[in-house]
Amino acid sequence: MGFIRDNLPKVASPSPPRMLYSLSLPLLLVSTCHAAALNSHHPTPHVIKLQSRVAPREATLRRRALNPTTVPLADFFLGTDLQWYGNISVGTPPQDISVVFDTGSSTLEFASTMCKSSCDNQVRFDQNKSSTFVDKKTTSSITFSTGVGVDPVIGENYRLELRAAEDTVTVGGLVAKNVALNLITSQTAKFAINPFSGIQGMSAQAEGFFAGLIAQGLPSLFSLYVTPNAIGGAELTVGGIDSSKFNGTLTYAPNSTPGTADWTLTSPMIAVNGKTTPLLRRSRDVFFDSGTSNILFSTDTTEAIYALISPNITAHASEPGTYGIACSLIPTLPAVIDLGFVDTNGKAFNLTIPSSELSVGPFADAPETCQTLINAFDGLELVGGSVLKHYYSVWDVGKQRIGFAAI
Known part of the structure; x- marks a missing residue:
């Protein structure tokens, strides 16, 4: 894992201050010329303690560190x-x-x-x-x-x-x-x-x-x-956390594939409107991808989620992998999706996608039909902007974890 390294600066031993050199010669002469007299009286040696001028390690690190x-x-x-x-x-x-x-x-x-x-x-x-x-x-x-x-x-x-x-x-x-x-x-x-x-x-x-x-x-x-356009002020903070942007405390979950380039968390359960199924209780590794707009799940998982929302959500044949429903029905559908995870302390928590995310707009070839947010993609389970916009997220490379807090 090449991203973890010793960033502490190496400090060379400094030359003693000039005043120490000027003191050392007279002391040496005294000890040489009067050795017999000193030995005869058995005096107690006088020790001069010297202190290094090297800055404390912590102070040096603070000077070297970059600010977020x-x-x-x-x-x-x-x-x-x-x-x-x-x-x-x-x-x-x-x-x-x-x-x-x-x-x-x-x-x-x-x-x-x-x-x-x-x-x-x-x-x-x-x-x-x-x-x-x-x-x-x-x-x-x-x-x-x-x-x-x-x-x-x-x-x-x-x-x-x-x-x-x-x-x-x-x-x-x-x-x-x-x-x-x-x-x-x-x-x-x-x-x-x-x-x-x-x-x-x-x-x-x-x-x-x-x-x-x-x-x-x-x-x-x-x-x-990453806020909705109506709110504005979206930002990336490199090297730090802006605690003014969220409420409460951050909940961290461990990266389930440490040592790889992937940001993945293990999800033991998905629930829709408070309900789940044996298929949705299957453990799965979910990729977190800020560059992807919506959600991808395997075909069976996608259809199990939609079955708990409405039987009117069906595959859209002209665009394989997509699903849709009449735009006029969107406001009538509860579609709260809870993605379950486990934090670094072993405690369960959910990331929730509200009903407002169900539709991503009408299909170009069928304006009366609105595309729903989950696409079927076998072999890849992934969440993107439709999840991340509802949370402040911290991506901790050093500790291999992702943190979330409500905004």
């Missing part, structure tokens, strides 16, 4: 309050680039001037204007399992072509040098609606700029306050 910083976040996704992004700066002189801070990925990638028409809607980084830019001259591609919005991922409809590089990255005024990153050279059409330029991974293994700041003394945690 806060990045304002903007709300996005077609009015559904399920995606947030903020600015970082890259290069020398710095160029502002907006990114989603994504707990579901590890790396930094953003649009560059090498990306032509497919990046027309995004601000593009110009590597030729940065004196600290290093081109690694290697290319790769990445395909995402979840997309920007609430539509299902089909095949490779969320795919990026990348070129590896390195540069200085600044986040909230904190500077990390020689950060590994990827320039987007091409992207699929699904990214075209994005108002942001890229993705900054914030995985459970500190990498990139975050690892660089931790090495400089920043505490190894970050916090998310």
Whole structure:
């Protein structure tokens, strides 16, 4: 687990102050010239105690540590309050680039001037204007399992072509040098609606700029306050916790896959409107992904949840994995979903998704039918913005845990 390291500075032994040298010579002469006399009287030796001028270890650490910083976040996704992004700066002189801070990925990638028409809607980084830019001259591609919005991922409809590089990255005024990153050279059409330029991974293994700041003394945690657009003030705090943003105390749950890049918690139960089933009482590891808008569960779990809400929620054939119901029925449905977890002390607690999250808006091909928030995706159990917007969350990389408090 390379993100845990000894950050204490190594302090060299200082040279003694000059005044100590001036005292030592007369004392030496006395002890030499009068040795016989002193020995004959058997005097008690006079001891001069010397004290090091090295600063206490704690004080040195405080001087070296970086202070937490806060990045304002903007709300996005077609009015559904399920995606947030903020600015970082890259290069020398710095160029502002907006990114989603994504707990579901590890790396930094953003649009560059090498990306032509497919990046027309995004601000593009110009590597030729940065004196600290290093081109690694290697290319790769990445395909995402979840997309920007609430539509299902089909095949490779969320795919990026990348070129590896390195540069200085600044986040909230904190500077990390020689950060590994990827320039987007091409992207699929699904990214075209994005108002942001890229993705900054914030995985459970500190990498990139975050690892660089931790090495400089920043505490190894970050916090998310992702509010609905109507409330505003959403923010990311890197290296700290803003206790003014939540009520009560934080409840921490242990990462169920420590040592990996994944933020996952074990859930022993799901309940809907206070009811559950044997299938929903099955233990499962749930990914927590700030870069995903809604919820993904296996098909059987998704349909078991919907069965406890309404028999009128059915699969929407034109978009595999999605479900919907007549928009006119949405206000009549109770749909309180409780996701059960266990905290670091072994005590059960719930993260609750209220009925207001049930609909994520009408389908484009059927405006009278509203898409419901859970998509079926076999092999992946994941929660995103529809959960996180209701809690202040703390992502503690050093202690491998996630904390939640009501807002």
